[in-house]
Amino acid sequence: MSRKMKNKVITNLLIERIASEGKCVGHHEGKVVFVSNVAPGDLVDVRITRGKSSFMEGEAVNFHEYSKDRIEPFCSHFGVCGGCKWQHINYDLQKTYKRQQVVDQFQRIAKVPIPEVAPILGSSETKYYRNKLDFTFSNSRWLTREEINSGEEFERNALGFHIPKMFDKIVDIEHCYLQGGISNDVRNSLREFALTNQLSFYDIRNQVGLLRNLIIRTTSTGQTMVIVQFGENDPESIPLVMEFLKTKFPKITSLLYVINTKGNETFHDLELVTYAGLPYIEEEMEGLKFRVGPKSFYQTNSKQAYELYKVARDFAELKGDEVVYDLYTGTGTIANFVAKKAKQVIGVEYVEAAIEDAKLNSKINGIENTLFYAGDMKDILNEDFIANHAKPDVIITDPPRAGMHQDVVNMLLRLEAPTIVYVSCNPATQARDVAFLAEKYQVERIQPVDMFPQTYHVENVVRLTLKS
Numbered sequence: 001m002s003r004k005m006k007n008k009v010i011t012n013l014l015i016e017r018i019a020s021e022g023k024c025v026g027h028h029e030g031k032v033v034f035v036s037n038v039a040p041g042d043l044v045d046v047r048i049t050r051g052k053s054s055f056m057e058g059e060a061v062n063f064h065e066y067s068k069d070r071i072e073p074f075c076s077h078f079g080v081c082g083g084c085k086w087q088h089i090n091y092d093l094q095k096t097y098k099r100q101q102v103v104d105q106f107q108r109i110a111k112v113p114i115p116e117v118a119p120i121l122g123s124s125e126t127k128y129y130r131n132k133l134d135f136t137f138s139n140s141r142w143l144t145r146e147e148i149n150s151g152e153e154f155e156r157n158a159l160g161f162h163i164p165k166m167f168d169k170i171v172d173i174e175h176c177y178l179q180g181g182i183s184n185d186v187r188n189s190l191r192e193f194a195l196t197n198q199l200s201f202y203d204i205r206n207q208v209g210l211l212r213n214l215i216i217r218t219t220s221t222g223q224t225m226v227i228v229q230f231g232e233n234d235p236e237s238i239p240l241v242m243e244f245l246k247t248k249f250p251k252i253t254s255l256l257y258v259i260n261t262k263g264n265e266t267f268h269d270l271e272l273v274t275y276a277g278l279p280y281i282e283e284e285m286e287g288l289k290f291r292v293g294p295k296s297f298y299q300t301n302s303k304q305a306y307e308l309y310k311v312a313r314d315f316a317e318l319k320g321d322e323v324v325y326d327l328y329t330g331t332g333t334i335a336n337f338v339a340k341k342a343k344q345v346i347g348v349e350y351v352e353a354a355i356e357d358a359k360l361n362s363k364i365n366g367i368e369n370t371l372f373y374a375g376d377m378k379d380i381l382n383e384d385f386i387a388n389h390a391k392p393d394v395i396i397t398d399p400p401r402a403g404m405h406q407d408v409v410n411m412l413l414r415l416e417a418p419t420i421v422y423v424s425c426n427p428a429t430q431a432r433d434v435a436f437l438a439e440k441y442q443v444e445r446i447q448p449v450d451m452f453p454q455t456y457h458v459e460n461v462v463r464l465t466l467k468s
Contacts, residue, residue, distance in 0.1 A: 008048045012064060015042040018097045020104075020428070022085045022456030023057075031056055037079055039089050041067030069093050074127070074177060080142070081171040082164035083178065084454035095120045095450055098458040102427045102448045110431035112438045117446045121307055126453035128180030129301045131218045131283075135159055135187055136265075137194075137201040137211040138170035157201040159191040159214065168204040181224060182251055183216045190214065190228075193244050202231050210237055213265050217292065220302045223281040225254035227294050229267065233259045242275040253277045256294055268295050268353070285309070288365050290333055296357050297330045301451045308423070308449045308459055309337045312396060315421045315445060315463040318342050322393035325417070327381070327408070332358025332372060334396055334423075339367045346389060347372045348380055378407035392417040403429030409436045416440065420464040425451075427460045434462060442467050 013026040015038045023034040026046070032055040035046055043065035046058035073079070073087035086094050099120040106114050123129055141158035160173035172191075175184050194201065194211055202209035213229035226245060230238055238257065246255055255276040258267045272279070272294050283290045283298060285306050292298045299305035312334060316324065318341035326335040329347030331354050339345045339362070347370065349355050355374040362370045371389075373380055377399075395417045397404065403426065404412075412420065413436075420441060424430035427448075434443060441464040449459040 006048060006050075009061065010046045010048065010058065013044055013046050015040050015044065015067070018101075018456070020101065020456075028056070033058060035060055037085070037088075039067040039070050041065075041069055076175070077171060077173060080144075080163070081161045081173065083161055083176075085456060087454050091122070091126050091453060094453065095122050098450055098456070099448050101456070101458055102446065102460050105427040105431040106434070106443075106446070108431075109428060110434045110438070110443075112435060112443060114443045114446060117448065120448040120450055120458070121304075121311070123301065123304045123450050123453050125303065127177045129304070129453065130178040131220075131298070131302050132300050133176065133179045133183060133216050134265075135173065135214040135216075136162060136170050136204075137209070137213065138168070139201040139203050139209060140168050140170065140205070142166070142169040142171050155195070157191075157195060159187055159194075159201075159211075170204075179216065179218065181218045181222075182249055183218065186216060186226060186245070186249055186252075187214060189248055190241070190245065193241070197240065199237055199241070200232075207231070207263060210234055211241070212260060215294075217281060219281050219283045219292070221282060221284050223253045224249075224251055225256070225281045225292070225294065226252050227272070228257045229265065230257060230259050231261060233261070246276045254279060254281050254294075258294075268351075285333075285337065288336060288361075290331065290336070290361050291357060291364065292331070293353075293357060295353050297351075297354060298333065299451065304449065304451045305333075308451065308461070309334055311447050311449060311461045312398075312421050312423055313338050313341065315447070315461055316341075316394045316396060316419065318394065323390045325392040325395045327377060327395065327397040327404075328399045329358055329372065330354050330398070332361050332370065334398060335370055335372070336361050336365060336367055338396070339370050342394075343369065344390065345370045346392075348377060349374060350376055378405040378411075381408060381411050386415065391415065394419045394421065396421045396423065398423040399429075401426040401429065403433050406436070409433055412437065413440055416466055418466050422462045422464060424460050424462075425457065427458065430460060430462065434464070437464060440467055441465065 015024045019025045024038045026033045034057045044060040045062040047061045048058045050057040078087045141156045158170040158172035160171045163169040200209040202212040212231040215227040217225040256272045258272045280291045280293045324342045324345045326347040329349045335345045335347040352374040355372045358372045445463040447461045451459045
């Protein structure tokens with residue numbers, strides 16, 4: 001973009017529709033203009049921040065008219081923390097846009113014949129639906145423009161979420177509407193305790209400080225896990241913090257901590273210490289119990305995960321005599337969920353700890369027709385693996401956002417399972433993979449599922465059948 005275009009203000013731009021990743025679209029002099037934090041129907045002035053020959057990006061600096069579909073955001077942090085970008089759009093319209101996102105991705109990327117996309121399955125809860133949140137301690141709280149211009153001194157320690165595109169700035173969260181239970185009380189009480197006792201908040205740039213990260217996980221059964229991540233091994237302060245949480249919040253059923261002096265917050269390779277309670281919590285679904293450890297993955301909307309898994313099971317159309325491959329099985333949630341309807345379920349997953357959880361989940365539920373293997377999907381799913389196991393009648397695949405590796409897609413084409421059920425949190429990469437699979441498969445059913453109200457994210461399930 002030319003220098004003279006940057007910071008140029010386009011006046012009276014009509015916002016026409018929502019595009020991918022939650023941005024909205026308008027048109028100016030034949031170019032597409034992507035704008036954040038607006039709604040279709042808004043009439044705005046837009047300051048250009050970035051652009052190429054065919055498009056521009058910008059931010060709204062003035063509103064002339066507001067869309068009739070706008071609603072008042074319920075969170076005081078809306079527009080700052082970046083977590084719930086669609087709070088200003090009514091939920092029915094959110095669902096409409098999410099379904100359309102699936103349609104657009106399949107038409108634009110997959111370019112294969114598809115049936116009518118089913119109405120999206122909305123979430124029964126649009127607030128307090130997440131079972132896991134990560135909060136970051138920082139000695140560099142994000143200040144509003146008003147605070148900066150006031151010239152006053154403000155508390156710079158914070159416990160909350162990262163500002164989008166600013167890795168070292170943290171929004172100090174007072175109340176988060178994403179997670180219920182004792183989550184807000186735990187976070188606010190721990191921050192107050194740390195300030196009162198002059199405990200150091202993490203310096204993200206220089207990577208020093210005691211309090212680094214707080215993770216809170218909950219279950220629909222009422223259990224709560226709290227993990228405190230410390231950036232220093234302080235034998236006096238660590239017990240002080242943990243004892244405070246244990247005493248203040250007896251409802252915490254799993255209280256753990258980890259000392260992390262690495263350059264990032266991941267702790268999958270670190271040892272966690274169980275300070276009080278059990279080293280896990282348990283989720284329940286259709287009478288099945290799923291043990292969730294501190295390193296386990298579990299869908300972050302428990303109630304809607306049940307709806308998602310029911311769709312996957314329905315699309316599999318199991319009669320009881322099928323061999324099912326569950327690829328990217330994680331902790332074996334889908335594998336164990338469908339096991340009672342299948343002859344055998346074979347789960348494959350990259351993370352070894354997740355596979356141990358999957359095996360344990362089968363054991364505690366008395367499920368004996370599952371097998372689980374750990375390894376890189378593109379390496380483990382090979383000719384030798386197929387030769388040593390029964391060929392699949394149904395393949396369920398639930399890859400990460402990046403979709404499936406081309407080697408995995410190629411193996412699916414060689415396997416020629418009669419049915420593939422593709423679960424995805426990213427319809428764009430799902431559509432890309434479906435385009436490759438279209439060599440031998442046709443799309444029979446498409447069902448979007450809303451796992452994350454107030455955001456642009458959408459889960460999608462596709463049933464593919466082998467062409468005759």
